Amino acid sequence: MKFTKLHGLGNDYVYVNCFEEDLSRVDLPELARRVSDRNFGIGGDGLILIMPSERADFRMRVFNNDGSEAKNCGNGLRCVSKYVYDHGLTEQTTFTVETLGGTVTPVVSLGADGRVDQVTIDMGEPRFERAAIPMTGIPEEQVREEGIEVGGTAFTMTAVSMGNPHAILFVDEVKEEDVRHYGPMIEYHEWFPERTNVEFIQILNHEEILFRVWERGSGVTLACGTGACAAAVAAHLSGKTGRKVTVHLAGGDLFIEWKEADNRVYMTGPATEVFSGEYVGEIPFK
Numbered sequence: 001m002k003f004t005k006l007h008g009l010g011n012d013y014v015y016v017n018c019f020e021e022d023l024s025r026v027d028l029p030e031l032a033r034r035v036s037d038r039n040f041g042i043g044g045d046g047l048i049l050i051m052p053s054e055r056a057d058f059r060m061r062v063f064n065n066d067g068s069e070a071k072n073c074g075n076g077l078r079c080v081s082k083y084v085y086d087h088g089l090t091e092q093t094t095f096t097v098e099t100l101g102g103t104v105t106p107v108v109s110l111g112a113d114g115r116v117d118q119v120t121i122d123m124g125e126p127r128f129e130r131a132a133i134p135m136t137g138i139p140e141e142q143v144r145e146e147g148i149e150v151g152g153t154a155f156t157m158t159a160v161s162m163g164n165p166h167a168i169l170f171v172d173e174v175k176e177e178d179v180r181h182y183g184p185m186i187e188y189h190e191w192f193p194e195r196t197n198v199e200f201i202q203i204l205n206h207e208e209i210l211f212r213v214w215e216r217g218s219g220v221t222l223a224c225g226t227g228a229c230a231a232a233v234a235a236h237l238s239g240k241t242g243r244k245v246t247v248h249l250a251g252g253d254l255f256i257e258w259k260e261a262d263n264r265v266y267m268t269g270p271a272t273e274v275f276s277g278e279y280v281g282e283i284p285f286k
């Protein structure tokens, strides 16, 4: 099976071009687990399929490294956009990509080599209702800077969906050890029936956020695009930042704008292709 490794700020996935590879009979969650393994497989935060779509120019499916399928992936969308342009699947610099969380519209910009280096993506409107996250409790209720206690420690949390769930925690100081310790406790908290991504954010000033993430289904990653969007939205709702925010992630920076005019969140950042190869391990079939 041919694959390509790309990453968005170090959030790396194994990409398979399903215009060339037929994976229709493959056990995709098991394939994701196998190829993501950094010792016994290719290595990555998960598996992303680039597929034909009946309602958009392309379709993206995302599998975390535990095999669970996600509804959206911001870094993945930037890398899919780079792949389809650089590999000639389109000559357009803007197109549509269908995800389980909705259809988005990337706009790519080219470097001096004529290849994509930056991508801006309209990631759609944030959702806040418990039913949309999803969270237990009153379906139409929103969770804004509310208390959540895990491991004997209380956090202030805002819940945001970007097509996938995000628990945004406001902390005075972002600590890697807190992400590893409390991240899984909140990912599996009873309030989140489909689990959740967990973001720890420190407001640096009106235009900047320090950000670290524990991803649902993948654990600590160097970056999370949907998480950065959710964090920028939560920070603005808190009154501590404007609508244009630079999010400093472990792997680098994303620029996020939550536009007042259309209520949509725009994410701008890089996408990088590292290598292509042939996976010759056993393909698991359904």
Ligand SMILES: N[C@H](CCC[C@H](N)C(=O)O)C(=O)O
Pocket: 011, 062, 064, 069, 070, 071, 072, 073, 074, 075, 076, 164, 165, 197, 215, 216, 217, 218, 223, 224, 225, 226, 227
């Ligand atoms: N772990 C996420 C999917 C990947 C999102 C992240 N890598 C991004 O760039 O948005 C979830 O289960 O919702």
